[in-house]
Amino acid sequence: MPEIVNIQGLQKTFGKFQALRDVTFTVNAGEVVGFIGPNGAGKSTAIRILLGIIKRDAGMAEIFGKDVWKDSLEIHKRISYVPGDVTLWGNLSGGEIIDLFLKLHGRGDQQKRDYLIKRFELDPKKKAKGYSKGNRQKVGLIAALAADSDLYIFDEPTSGLDPLMEAIFQEEVEKIKEAGKSILLSSHILSEVERLADRVVIIRQGEIVETGSLDELRHLTRSTVTLATEGDVAEMAAVNGVFDFEQKDHQATFSADHKHLDDILREASKLGVKKFESVPPTLEDLFMRHYEG
Amino acid sequence: MKEKFAGWNILFLLYLKRDWKKMMIWIVGLGLFSAAYVPAFEEIAKGQGLSGMYETLQNPAMIAMVGPTPVETGAEYTLGAMYSHEMLLFCGLFAMVIAVLHVVSHTRKEENLGLTEIIRSFQIGRQANSLATMMEVVFINVLLALLISGVMISFGVDTISVEGAFLFGASIGMAGMLGAGIALVMAQIMPASSGATGSALGIIGLLYIIRAGTDISNVDLSMINPLRWTYLTYPFTENNWMPFIFALIFSLVMVVLAFALEGARDMGAGYLPEREGRERARKSLLSVRGLFIKINKGVMISWLVAFVMIGAAYGSIYGDMQTFLESNEIVQQMFANSEASIEESFTGTIMVVMIGLVSILPIVLVNKLFAEENRSHLSQLYATRVTRSQFYWTSIGLATFAGVTGILLAAGTLGGTAITAMGDQSAMGILDFLAAGFNFLPAVLFFTGLAALALGWAPKLSKAVYVYLAYSFLLNYFGGIADLPEWLLNTAIQSWIPRIPLEDFDLLIFVTITVISIAMIVIGHLGYNRRDLVEGA
Numbered sequence: 140m141p142e143i144v145n146i147q148g149l150q151k152t153f154g155k156f157q158a159l160r161d162v163t164f165t166v167n168a169g170e171v172v173g174f175i176g177p178n179g180a181g182k183s184t185a186i187r188i189l190l191g192i193i194k195r196d197a198g199m200a201e202i203f204g205k206d207v208w209k210d211s212l213e214i215h216k217r218i219s220y221v222p223g224d225v226t227l228w229g230n231l232s233g234g235e236i237i238d239l240f241l242k243l244h245g246r247g248d249q250q251k252r253d254y255l256i257k258r259f260e261l262d263p264k265k266k267a268k269g270y271s272k273g274n275r276q277k278v279g280l281i282a283a284l285a286a287d288s289d290l291y292i293f294d295e296p297t298s299g300l301d302p303l304m305e306a307i308f309q310e311e312v313e314k315i316k317e318a319g320k321s322i323l324l325s326s327h328i329l330s331e332v333e334r335l336a337d338r339v340v341i342i343r344q345g346e347i348v349e350t351g352s353l354d355e356l357r358h359l360t361r362s363t364v365t366l367a368t369e370g371d372v373a374e375m376a377a378v379n380g381v382f383d384f385e386q387k388d389h390q391a392t393f394s395a396d397h398k399h400l401d402d403i404l405r406e407a408s409k410l411g412v413k414k415f416e417s418v419p420p421t422l423e424d425l426f427m428r429h430y431e432g
Numbered sequence: 433m434k435e436k437f438a439g440w441n442i443l444f445l446l447y448l449k450r451d452w453k454k455m456m457i458w459i460v461g462l463g464l465f466s467a468a469y470v471p472a473f474e475e476i477a478k479g480q481g482l483s484g485m486y487e488t489l490q491n492p493a494m495i496a497m498v499g500p501t502p503v504e505t506g507a508e509y510t511l512g513a514m515y516s517h518e519m520l521l522f523c524g525l526f527a528m529v530i531a532v533l534h535v536v537s538h539t540r541k542e543e544n545l546g547l548t549e550i551i552r553s554f555q556i557g558r559q560a561n562s563l564a565t566m567m568e569v570v571f572i573n574v575l576l577a578l579l580i581s582g583v584m585i586s587f588g589v590d591t592i593s594v595e596g597a598f599l600f601g602a603s604i605g606m607a608g609m610l611g612a613g614i615a616l617v618m619a620q621i622m623p624a625s626s627g628a629t630g631s632a633l634g635i636i637g638l639l640y641i642i643r644a645g646t647d648i649s650n651v652d653l654s655m656i657n658p659l660r661w662t663y664l665t666y667p668f669t670e671n672n673w674m675p676f677i678f679a680l681i682f683s684l685v686m687v688v689l690a691f692a693l694e695g696a697r698d699m700g701a702g703y704l705p706e707r708e709g710r711e712r713a714r715k716s717l718l719s720v721r722g723l724f725i726k727i728n729k730g731v732m733i734s735w736l737v738a739f740v741m742i743g744a745a746y747g748s749i750y751g752d753m754q755t756f757l758e759s760n761e762i763v764q765q766m767f768a769n770s771e772a773s774i775e776e777s778f779t780g781t782i783m784v785v786m787i788g789l790v791s792i793l794p795i796v797l798v799n800k801l802f803a804e805e806n807r808s809h810l811s812q813l814y815a816t817r818v819t820r821s822q823f824y825w826t827s828i829g830l831a832t833f834a835g836v837t838g839i840l841l842a843a844g845t846l847g848g849t850a851i852t853a854m855g856d857q858s859a860m861g862i863l864d865f866l867a868a869g870f871n872f873l874p875a876v877l878f879f880t881g882l883a884a885l886a887l888g889w890a891p892k893l894s895k896a897v898y899v900y901l902a903y904s905f906l907l908n909y910f911g912g913i914a915d916l917p918e919w920l921l922n923t924a925i926q927s928w929i930p931r932i933p934l935e936d937f938d939l940l941i942f943v944t945i946t947v948i949s950i951a952m953i954v955i956g957h958l959g960y961n962r963r964d965l966v967e968g969a
Contacts (some may be wrong), residue, residue, distance in 0.1 A: 232709025
């Protein structure tokens with residue numbers, strides 16, 4: 140699979156502050172990659188390096204096999220970008236700004252522009268100074284989605300949008316995904332990433348701490364198991380790979396380490412299983428585990 | 433009443449605490465600006481200065497700028513009369529403009545920002561904020577008036593009487609209240625803070641232009657113009673308190689009207705609908721150049737208009753120059769040059785002043801690119817195929833265009849009005865004025881180059897270019913009076929350029945400074961292309 144985005148050992152320092160220590164990940168063709176991490180972890184810094192807005196100190200960063208700094212213009216012909224906080228010129232209308240962005244992008248689709256303006260229920264005649272945060276964000280999203288690109292970079296694109304609009308954004312992203320485009324999606328809304336992303340990259344303090352498909356990541360962590368047995372369920376507490384054991388009558392709830400799942404099942408069946416439920420961890424659980432642990 | 437104004441005193445104290453630095457600058461700055469030039473005027477008044485100045489200010493163009501005086505002959509023109517004649521209108525205008533900006537920023541702007549919303553969720557009356565703001569403005573303007581009066585009295589000049597000084601200070605303070613009243617009304621009518629500021633300043637500008645017309649044609653007609661009530665009090669001559677009373681009543685009416693309008697509207701709403709924008713962009717907007725022209729249009733037009741006005745103002749002096757210059761030693765010294773005529777000498781000096789002003793606009797335009805970058809306005813554009821070079825050269829191009837146009841307008845109107853004012857005696861043609869102006873083109877380019885250099889390599893220093901401009905401006909302005917050493921004068925770029933028509937054009941210097949400027953622009957480009965862009969820092 141050809142790599143659309145390829146970042147290896149990326150580093151960036153602002154003064155004394157090391158914003159990126161070691162960032163390595165890829166986005167493959169036709170893939171949606173979720174880029175998650177808490178505030179200040181270095182997500183936007185990495186994205187700005189990809190866009191050629193700031194220059195890396197060390198490491199490699201390529202898009203479409205081209206250097207993001209030296210060949211930024213070649214790259215920019217085929218990408219779209221939405222920042223997390225879209226700021227606009229107050230005395231221009233939303234419609235004018237979208238037209239300007241599309242023109243400067245070069246591959247804007249007028250029909251799609253009009254369709255998206257309707258879909259997102261944006262009033263294009265209103266001056267930008269009158270827009271709320273959510274409406275400014277819509278302007279940025281429409282301008283990006285109405286342009287024909289091969290890679291879409293979204294930096295917390297839905298901040299300020301209501302859940303309805305968030306859902307519309309997700310639908311539109313699914314459409315471009317089906318059309319075979321690649322997407323790098325940085326987001327705090329983990330349900331959004333869970334729904335859209337094929338792969339997740341987790342960054343913490345300028346370092347990538349986890350990367351893989353959601354399934355792979357889930358595998359690394361524990362599921363929540365609810366178990367009821369005929370025998371004394373308390374015996375399960377001592378089994379290898381059982382954590383956070385809690386018991387209520389004949390029913391127990393605990394975290395099960397996937398590596399020891401076989402042991403746990405074998406021990407449980409000795410007690411006579413009446414009920415067995417296993418819930419895989421949500422992205423939120425994964426996220427919390429990385430940041431609290 | 434309680435429902436409306438509860439808690440205004442809390443907000444009032446909060447504002448005093450929040451604004452005390454701003455208030456200090458406002459009161460002390462404007463106060464000294466208004467009152468402290470008395471010694472300088474004493475210098476001008478020496479010898480035949482007073483009657484010379486009187487003649488100069490009888491020129492209709494000067495009346496259009498500073499207003500009339502009730503004094504009938506040059507012999508009766510006292511220092512006090514001259515001071516209030518020349519200073520009162522302008523100081524009053526300043527007081528008005530500052531008050532407008534302040535009132536809108538505390539009322540409509542806070543409403544736009546959503547601060548008012550939070551405040552109103554507490555036990556604060558619906559109109560307490562407006563009342564607190566107006567009280568603050570009253571407080572400030574009373575202090576301002578007292579400071580001005582006090583400073584003027586402290587100079588102990590005979591013709592600056594105590595009553596006159598109080599009237600002078602009170603007139604300026606009242607001008608502030610007029611501005612505040614107009615601003616508060618517009619803050620209710622307009623749908624957003626920028627509209628409120630713009631329309632209030634527009635009204636003041638309109639009143640200023642109308643009074644220029646009526647001052648020349650018929651002073652009595654000016655009496656119905658609120659702006660005139662600030663300076664028709666004629667301190668130190670007639671000491672007429674009537675206009676002051678009119679202004680007081682007018683301000684009160686404005687405030688009452690504003691409160692009525694505010695009481696009848698919803699928060700965040702106005703009486704005029706927000707003007708709708710275009711659904712689709714015009715073709716002319718759809719490029720980097722189109723965008724930059726659009727976002728810089730306002731500031732460019734205002735400055736260019738200012739250049740025309742300044743050119744016309746200085747140009748109108750030419751007619752009476754001989755009288756004026758002969759009467760005054762200091763001014764003579766400034767324009768001392770035995771070989772040339774006084775008009776030529778004046779042109780050479782005044783051109784340096786105007787070029788200093790013209791140089792501001794290109795710096796503003798180059799710095800605008802960094803301002804846009806810093807406000808993250810360009811984030812989404814960086815990710816398009818637009819190159820950094822395009823952003824850079826578009827800004828430089830616009831700045832150069834503004835510089836050339838600025839010189840053309842300033843020198844052109846200076847020449848145009850000067851030739852008209854001198855009539856048949858004119859020894860200089862319009863081309864002489866334009867040559868004198870464009871002779872300084874390298875200086876303007878030099879400042880553009882400095883700003884470009886800062887933009888490319890040290891954008892945080894972009895404001896420092898203004899400091900250098902102000903420094904070199906002052907050096908040139910006062911260089912003629914104080915005997916400054918050559919090397920010090922030469923730290924200002926304008927000093928290198930010969931003053932046409934006094935001196936001969938120097939091609940070598942013209943070309944050298946131009947090349948240095950272009951080099952700075954090119955080096956700035958290298959930096960701009962490789963530095964990290966700064967967003968939201």
